[in-house]
Amino acid sequence: MALSKTKLSKNSFLVLFVCVAVLLFFVFAPFLVILSLAAVFAVLLNRPYEKLLRLCGGWKNLAATLTVGIMLVFFIVPLFFVGGQIFQEAQGMYASLYGNGAHYMLVVQKAIQGPAQQFLPGFTFNISNYVGNALSFISSSLASLVYQTFFVVFETFLMLLALFFFLRDGRDMVSYFSQISPLGKEMTDEILIRMHQTIGAVTRGTFVNALIRWACISASFYFFGIPNALLWGSIGGVIGAIPGLGTPFAFIPAIIFAYLQGNVIGVIGLAALGIITIVLVDNILTSYFFGRGLAVSPIFVLFSILGGIAFFGPLGFILGPLVLSVFVSIVRVYDLERSVA
Secondary structure: OHHHHHHHHHHHHHHHHHHHHHHHHHHHHHHHHHHHHHHHHHHHOHHHHHHHHHHOOOOHHHHHHHHHHHHHHHHHHHHHHHHHHHHHHHHHHHHHOOOOOOHHHHHHHHHHHHHHHHHOOOOOOOHHHHHHHHHHHHHHHHHHHHHOHHHHHHHHHHHHHHHHHHHHHHHHHHHHHHHHOOOOHHHHHHHHHHHHHHHHHHHHHHHHHHHHHHHHHHHHHHHOOOOOHHHHHHHHHHHOOOOOOHHHHHHHHHHHHHHHOOOHHHHHHHHHHHHHHHHHHHHHHHHHHHHHHOOOOHHHHHHHHHHHHHHHOOOHHHHHHHHHHHHHHHHHHHHHHHHHO
């Protein structure tokens, strides 16, 4: 009889726990992206935080505040500034499509339409419509962020606040979770260590690669006279995230445009810088980061980026590979435990 009561008590507790956990998930669901992003940055900034903690004599509040301040000054503020510049270029180019400002679009359109009509007399190609639709989407998306400035600032504040507490109390949180984990402390610690290594490598790889790729493409376009270099460089940086194919597809249209303009130096320069970017970012840096953290086929990285963007929005290019890295870490620990057993 006592055994039956004990079993009933455990089952009741399990049902209660599951119900409360489900309710808690729905409470935190609106802030899932914010908390995930804060956790990612906490992993990335853990080493600077530890150094500042030693310099501050072990004062956690001051070290976490300084780390968040560094994040704000060197990442958040420049990100808002660059986003504003891209928005202005997209708006200006969208308006100029219906005037004489985007004459280079007509150059590209004639270069494609002329040879094609020799084989297909009825062929027409209105590049302004395609580019206009794309720019309309970019402008409306960025405009929604501008018009919802208050919500963006508020969400950024919440992310920085969560980052502060993750930095200050993260070690205690992880230690407590490890002690109460049903998997056991040893296996949980192993999973957390591998997750920390993989998340750090994958996130650095995704973010640093995207930043360097964007900087290389934008600088190349600006230096060799491609109009709206920042806008096209940003689009090229996104396209360049496609493993193995993206960066060439970002540079080839610019090289074609420079050729149609008769800019031989631009053609040679863009081709050379494109090759350097492919070698530096797509080969050396990608192998360095992802080889250390996520040893899977590039096709899975591609779909994790695309799926992450579809599910999480623009931040999915970081959160998608993050989910993949967590899954790979758990599978590796399971395989290790199975081989030992």
